[in-house]
Amino acid sequence: MCGIAGIVNLTERGETPSAGLLARMIGMIRHRGPDEYGMYRDGHAGLVHARLSIIDLASGQQPLANEDGSLWIIFNGEIFNYVELREELETLGHRFRTRSDTEVIVHAFEAWGEECFARFNGQWALALWDSRRRRLVLARDRVGVRPLYIRESGGTVWFASEVKAIFADPSVPRAVNIQALAQTFTYWASVAPLSFFEGIEELKPGSIRVYEAGGARRDTVYWYPKYPARDSDPSPMDVREATEALRTKLDEATRLRMVRADVPVGSYLSGGIDSSVTAWLGRQAKTGDFRTFSIRFDDAEFDETRFQRAMAATLDSRHEEYVVTRADIARVFPDVIWHTERPILRTAPAPMFLLSRLVRNAGIKAVLTGEGADEVLGGYDIFREAKIREFWSRQPASQCRPHLFDRLYPYLARSPKRAHGLAVEFWRQGLALAGKPGFSHDPRWRTTAMLKRFFRPEITSSLALRPMPDVLASLPLEFGSWDGLGQAQFLEVATLLSSYLISSQGDRMLMAHSVEGRFPFLDAGVMEFCNNLQPRYKIAGLNEKFLLKRMARGMIPAEIIDRQKQPYRAPDAISFVHPAAPSYVQDLLSEESVRNAGLFEPSAVCTLLSKLTERAQAMDQNENFSNTDNMALVGILSAQLVVRQFVHGSALHDGPPVRFTTMIDRTAEHTHREGQV
Amino acid sequence: MTADGLRTEIHQFIQKNFLFDDSKAIDDDQSLLASGIVDSTGILELISHLEGTYRLKFADSELVADNFDSVNRIIGFITPKLQA
Numbered sequence: 001m002c003g004i005a006g007i008v009n010l011t012e013r014g015e016t017p018s019a020g021l022l023a024r025m026i027g028m029i030r031h032r033g034p035d036e037y038g039m040y041r042d043g044h045a046g047l048v049h050a051r052l053s054i055i056d057l058a059s060g061q062q063p064l065a066n067e068d069g070s071l072w073i074i075f076n077g078e079i080f081n082y083v084e085l086r087e088e089l090e091t092l093g094h095r096f097r098t099r100s101d102t103e104v105i106v107h108a109f110e111a112w113g114e115e116c117f118a119r120f121n122g123q124w125a126l127a128l129w130d131s132r133r134r135r136l137v138l139a140r141d142r143v144g145v146r147p148l149y150i151r152e153s154g155g156t157v158w159f160a161s162e163v164k165a166i167f168a169d170p171s172v173p174r175a176v177n178i179q180a181l182a183q184t185f186t187y188w189a190s191v192a193p194l195s196f197f198e199g200i201e202e203l204k205p206g207s208i209r210v211y212e213a214g215g216a217r218r219d220t221v222y223w224y225p226k227y228p229a230r231d232s233d234p235s236p237m238d239v240r241e242a243t244e245a246l247r248t249k250l251d252e253a254t255r256l257r258m259v260r261a262d263v264p265v266g267s268y269l270s271g272g273i274d275s276s277v278t279a280w281l282g283r284q285a286k287t288g289d290f291r292t293f294s295i296r297f298d299d300a301e302f303d304e305t306r307f308q309r310a311m312a313a314t315l316d317s318r319h320e321e322y323v324v325t326r327a328d329i330a331r332v333f334p335d336v337i338w339h340t341e342r343p344i345l346r347t348a349p350a351p352m353f354l355l356s357r358l359v360r361n362a363g364i365k366a367v368l369t370g371e372g373a374d375e376v377l378g379g380y381d382i383f384r385e386a387k388i389r390e391f392w393s394r395q396p397a398s399q400c401r402p403h404l405f406d407r408l409y410p411y412l413a414r415s416p417k418r419a420h421g422l423a424v425e426f427w428r429q430g431l432a433l434a435g436k437p438g439f440s441h442d443p444r445w446r447t448t449a450m451l452k453r454f455f456r457p458e459i460t461s462s463l464a465l466r467p468m469p470d471v472l473a474s475l476p477l478e479f480g481s482w483d484g485l486g487q488a489q490f491l492e493v494a495t496l497l498s499s500y501l502i503s504s505q506g507d508r509m510l511m512a513h514s515v516e517g518r519f520p521f522l523d524a525g526v527m528e529f530c531n532n533l534q535p536r537y538k539i540a541g542l543n544e545k546f547l548l549k550r551m552a553r554g555m556i557p558a559e560i561i562d563r564q565k566q567p568y569r570a571p572d573a574i575s576f577v578h579p580a581a582p583s584y585v586q587d588l589l590s591e592e593s594v595r596n597a598g599l600f601e602p603s604a605v606c607t608l609l610s611k612l613t614e615r616a617q618a619m620d621q622n623e624n625f626s627n628t629d630n631m632a633l634v635g636i637l638s639a640q641l642v643v644r645q646f647v648h649g650s651a652l653h654d655g656p657p658v659r660f661t662t663m664i665d666r667t668a669e670h671t672h673r674e675g676q677v
Numbered sequence: 678m679t680a681d682g683l684r685t686e687i688h689q690f691i692q693k694n695f696l697f698d699d700s701k702a703i704d705d706d707q708s709l710l711a712s713g714i715v716d717s718t719g720i721l722e723l724i725s726h727l728e729g730t731y732r733l734k735f736a737d738s739e740l741v742a743d744n745f746d747s748v749n750r751i752i753g754f755i756t757p758k759l760q761a
Contacts, residue, residue, distance in 0.1 A: 423717040425710050425742035450713040453696060604697035611694055626718035 002062070003032030003050040003511075004074040004148075005160035006127055007169075008136045010044075010215040014155060016667050017046030025165040026050050027658045031339075032076070032161055032511045038062050038662030040072050042669070045129050045136070049074045050658075052514055054261050054366055060100035061662045066110060067095070070132045075102045076161050077124030077146045078518070080256040085119065101260075109137070114208055118222045121256075121524040125203070127159060131666075134213035142223045143372075143522055144192065144205030144498040147507060151200050155215050162508075163200055163341050167646060168654070173199060174647045176639075178459055181599060182468035184343050185451040185635060188444075189499035191471055196342040196642065205498045224476060225493055225531050227486025235532045242537050243550050245529065250551075253523030254281035257368055265518065266291035266364040268355065269311050269319070270568060271304030273548060274370025274379070276311045276556040278520045282368045283315050292317040293359050293367065295351045298325040299571050310557045322358045324351045326575040330582050333575075334641055339512040340504040341646065343639040345448070345631040347570045352509035360513040371506060372521030375489060375497050376530035378538030379545045379565065383488050384408050386440035387539065389427055390484055393434035402427065407542055437479060438472045440488035441495070451632050454600045454608070471495060485535040573625050573633035577609070577616045588640040597643040600636055608632055680756070687748055690726055695719055705748040720745060727751070733758055 005025040007017040022039055026048035030037075033050030040047040040063035049062040055078070063072045079085070082101035085108055090096070094107040101122075108116040109128055114137070123145035128137040138159060140148050151158040151166050158166045166172055175198040180190035192202035203209055206223035228234050237245065258265050267279040269292045283290050292315060294308040305321070312319035329350045336350050337343075359367055374380045385408060392401040402424045409423075430442040438445070452460070471494060479487060502519070510517045520526065530538075533547065540546035549561050576585045587593060589609050591602040612625060612633060624630075678686075684705070692699050695714050709715045715723060724745060727733060733755060744754040 421741040422710075422720045422745070425746070426717045429711050446713055447716055450716070453698075453701075601698065603699075607693060607697040611697075624718070626716055626722065628716045628719060 002052055002074075002076040003029035003161045003165070004048070004076045004125065004127060005029065005165040006045065006047040006074065006129075006158070008045045008129065008157045008159075008211065009155060010134065010136075010157065010211055010213055011155035012214075014044055016043050017041060019046070019665075021169055022046045022048045023658050023660070024168040024654060025160060027655055028164045028168045029160065029162045030655060030658060031514055034514050036061060036662070037658045037660045038074075038664075039660050040074075040129075040664040040666075042131055042666040044134055045072075045131065047072060047074045047127060047129060049662075052365060052516060054078070054263055054516060056098055056100035057262050059098040060102060062102055063662065063664060064098070064100070064102050064106065066106045070130065071106055071110065072129045072131065073102060073106050073126060075105060075124060075126040076148075077122060077126070077141065078260065078516075079105060079120045079122040079124060080260050080523070081119075081121040083260070114139075114210070114220060114222070117208060123519070123522070125161060136211040138203055138209040138211075140203045140205055140207060142206045142524060142527065143225075143493060143502065145502050145507060145517075145519065145522060147503060148203040149195055149200050150203055150209065152211075152215075152217075153199070157211055163195060163197055164338075164646070166200060175199075176599065176643065176647060178462060178599075179466065179468040180342075181455075181459070181639070182452065182463050184345070184639075185455075186445050186449045186468070187471065187495040187499070188345050188448060189495065189504065190342060191469075191495055191499050194469065197646070225490055225527065226476075226478070227482040227489060227531055228534065229478075229481045230483040233534050235529075235534075239537065239547075239550070242533065242547055246547055247551050249523070249526050249529050250277070250520055251281050251284075253520040253526045254278055254368065255285040256523070257518040257520055258282050258285035261366055263365050264289070264291065265366045265368060266293060266359060266362070267317075267368040268292070268370070269294045269308045270370065271307035271311070271560070272370065272566070272568075273545065273552055273556070273560055274373035274521065275368075276307075276370070276560050277373075277548065277552050278368045278370050279311065279315055279317070280555050281520070283317070290315060290317040291362060291364055292319045293355060293362070293364075294319065294321045295355050296321050296323045297351075297570070298323055302569055302571065304566060307557075307560050307563065311560060314557055320358055320362060322351075322354050324354055324570065326571045326578065327580065328354060329571060329575040330585065333637070334584060334645070335512070336509070337638050337641040338645055339508040340638075341508070341642065342504065343635050343642055344500070344504050345451075345635045345638075347572050347575060347634055348568060349505040349509050351570050352505055353512055356510045356513040356515045359515050365514065366516040366518055367510075368518050368520060369506075370521065371502055371517070371519045372497070372527075373545065373548060375493050376521055376527055377533075377545045377548045378485060378489070378535070379548075380492065381408060381565070381567065382440060382444060382492065383485055383539060384542050384544060385427070385443070386484060386488050387542070389431060389443075390434050390439070392427075393431045396428075396431055404542070437475060437487065438491065440484065441491050447628060448631065450628055451635060454604050454632060454636060456599060456601050459599060483535050485538060486531075489531070572630040573612055574616060576633060576637060577612045585637065588637060588644065593640060593644075594636075597640055597647075599639055599643070605636055608636075678759070680752070683752060683756070683759075684748065686730070687751055690723070691748070694722060694726075703748070707748075708746050710742060710746055723751075727755060731755065731759060 033052040035053045036051040038049045079101045082104040123141045125146035125148035177198045180194045180196045183190040192204045195202045208220045210218045296305045297303040388404045433439045537547045594602040
């Protein structure tokens with residue numbers, strides 16, 4: 001796991017990228033790879049790399065080249081099937097100098113060109129520089145586990161794992177992209193290719209960007225998730241065969257993530273099924289000490305200690321815990337946003353930031369997590385909610401169909417009828433969209449878009465002229481032929497998984513403390529297998545993750561399988577409105593700061609803050625702010641932090657200079673060649 | 678309280694708590710749920726405000742959108758109770 005950055009001039013007579021600037025760029029993301037630094041420079045290109053050594057500790061340094069030194073790579077991530085690819089390449093006559101997966105990529109690219117990426121099973125973002133043809137190839141893994149940002153201007157391309165590395169160049173303008181702001185306040189995050197910043201793109205997951213000498217560019221999508229057509233069954237299996245096949249796939253995916261590492265791999269335990277299963281499989285894959293890590297909450301509402309400890313006991317692991325308080329969340333939130341580089345509507349990433357610190361302090365560099373299971377195997381409430389809404393839409397006058405929501409949200413059944421009729425009215429909205437793309441996500445997007453009422457009028461009118469890109473406008477052609485669950489899964493992967501869960505709440509929080517996450521459920525083979533499953537193996541009736549639960553029986557404690565699914569949440573707005581909240585909250589939400597940032601209406605933010613502050617004092621333990629108010633406060637506060645930290649930039653903190661252990665300087669060679677021409 | 682006073686007070690509560698802006702107004706017949714002005718927790722905030730301010734007590738069976746989904750519906754529903 002690592003950080004990469006670079007500058008490439010595609011024009012005939014571009015400037016040679018400055019070594020000082022490249023060093024500052026990689027310095028900005030040193031947290032991604034604090035073990036070693038490397039730089040490559042020629043007359044047109046500069047590539048820098050920060051390394052977190054996990055595979056081939058002795059000889060895996062980067063940048064690394066092919067045999068004749070014409071093709072250079074910097075690479076962030078892991079190709080888990082590199083051993084098998086290497087064997088295949090050796091039979092084709094390729095010879096290797098190192099044991100690293102990085103070198104396999106270079107040879108694979110030489111052998112198969114851009115087709116090579118579809119053969120990789122892993123999590124990566126990389127840059128390949130063909131110095132002879134002056135061609136730059138950027139590529140990213142299937143679902144975007146590893147980040148990659150790009151800026152191009154005047155024949156020059158900047159790219160980096162994180163935007164802050166691009167902002168290390170003082171010539172790069174820094175402004176919020178308000179279309180991305182609008183997407184955030186709809187989908188919960190901006191969706192690639194938009195980044196939160198004007199002029200900076202996020203390379204789309206599962207895609208390749210090629211820049212040719214002269215500046216011509218080409219994008220290729222090599223993968224996106226595909227689902228069965230309605231009423232079809234592409235992989236007919238009875239339930240026993242399907243369970244067995246899932247186990248085989250998942251077992252292999254987890255084993256690869258345990259053994260393809262030259263350092264110990266630990267595991268997160270959330271208390272849910274997903275991480276319990278991957279931890280259990282990981283435990284079987286390797287002998288010796290096994291370390292597990294959990295977040296506990298001071299607030300009983302969010303805490304899952306009992307289940308985490310039950311699983312740790314089953315694993316007989318060395319288990320460590322960190323108890324998160326509201327004060328912790330408020331304290332680390334500015335650091336969290338420094339790493340997410342975009343606003344978030346929930347504080348849930350903050351505990352993950354504290355958890356990766358615990359892991360790092362324990363001396364562990366890589367962990368398994370259960371991320372991805374809910375997306376590929378149908379775990380989320382939004383899928384079941386859509387199923388009920390679809391069923392209800394066929395008889396909209398029915399009084400009993402909406403009672404199915406009680407099964408989904410037991411708090412509805414528990415609470416006296418109070419909330420019930422009104423909640424049902426909420427879901428009734430948009431029922432007429434049944435059968436149309438976006439039906440599943442309409443309640444979420446509609447609720448979230450309510451937050452746009454906080455935008456300043458200038459932002460709103462500018463969005464009227466230049467509306468945000470609608471994810472429903474760029475769906476695959478066959479989207480409409482998929483069954484409802486497949487459509488919902490696709491939208492969930494495209495919006496929430498790639499743009500929030502494995503980035504803001506995943507990679508960024510892990511890498512903040514130099515820890516690599518490994519996600520067996522996002523293995524290429526596992527995703528392919530799960531996506532093709534019949535919908536009823538994912539959600540049987542309203543029983544979510546049916547096949548996974550069946551597989552997990554006998555493996556993990558029954559109480560974890562049979563418990564009511566608890567979405568991972570953390571205390572949200574309440575963390576920021578208590579009397580002891582840090583002073584930055586008041587400061588950033590003051591009329592003056594809000595006006596300076598230019599995104600939100602100062603008086604509206606002021607009213608929100610005083611409403612929540614008053615309510616916080618009046619509320620009893622069981623009450624909470626409304627979902628909308630929670631998202632509004634967290635979203636606005638984090639957007640204000642993004643503006644302060646990245647746009648108004650005085651705080652772009654730059655550490656001590658980086659010391660390079662690998663330095664390849666071919667600038668002189670290049671000048672010489674040009675001289676001969 | 679006059680009928681106008683009630684109407685104004687409900688508007689102000691909605692502006693302050695859901696629109697966060699005193700200058701924005703909604704139509705008396707506009708659906709609070711369908712137009713996204715309140716979510717389901719928000720409407721409970723509105724109901725407890727009405728119960729607290731006007732010393733009313735609503736039965737669970739009365740808590741349906743028909744009674745609370747617009748300013749006019751609220752007024753139509755609570756006025757007889759206030760006069761009782």
